[in-house]
Amino acid sequence: xxxxxxQKRLDVNLDRWMTIQSAEQPHKLSSRCHAFEKDWIECSHxxxxxxxxxxxxxEYEDFxxxxxxxxxxxx
Numbered sequence: 001x002x003x004x005x006x007q008k009r010l011d012v013n014l015d016r017w018m019t020i021q022s023a024e025q026p027h028k029l030s031s032r033c034h035a036f037e038k039d040w041i042e043c044s045h046x047x048x049x050x051x052x053x054x055x056x057x058x059e060y061e062d063f064x065x066x067x068x069x070x071x072x073x074x075x
Contacts, residue, residue: 033066 031037040059044052053060065071 033063036063036066039063 036059040056040063043056043059047055
């Protein structure tokens with residue numbers, strides 16, 4: 001148990017910001033890949049992991065490319 005729970009004292013939830021970029025951001029600015037993540041979450045919501053890996057592959061690849069920019073760097 002930490003001595004000071006800074007996140008709670010400051011009313012900040014860093015874990016949510018780091019896991020879901022579509023979550024409410026501290027300065028009300030959307031993240032760079034917000035649209036891609038939203039498409040991927042909407043596609044995969046409620047269909048299960050195995051089906052989501054197959055049916056939402058394009059959305060997931062777009063989201064990962066936006067985050068990592070591997071193809072862009074190669075060009």
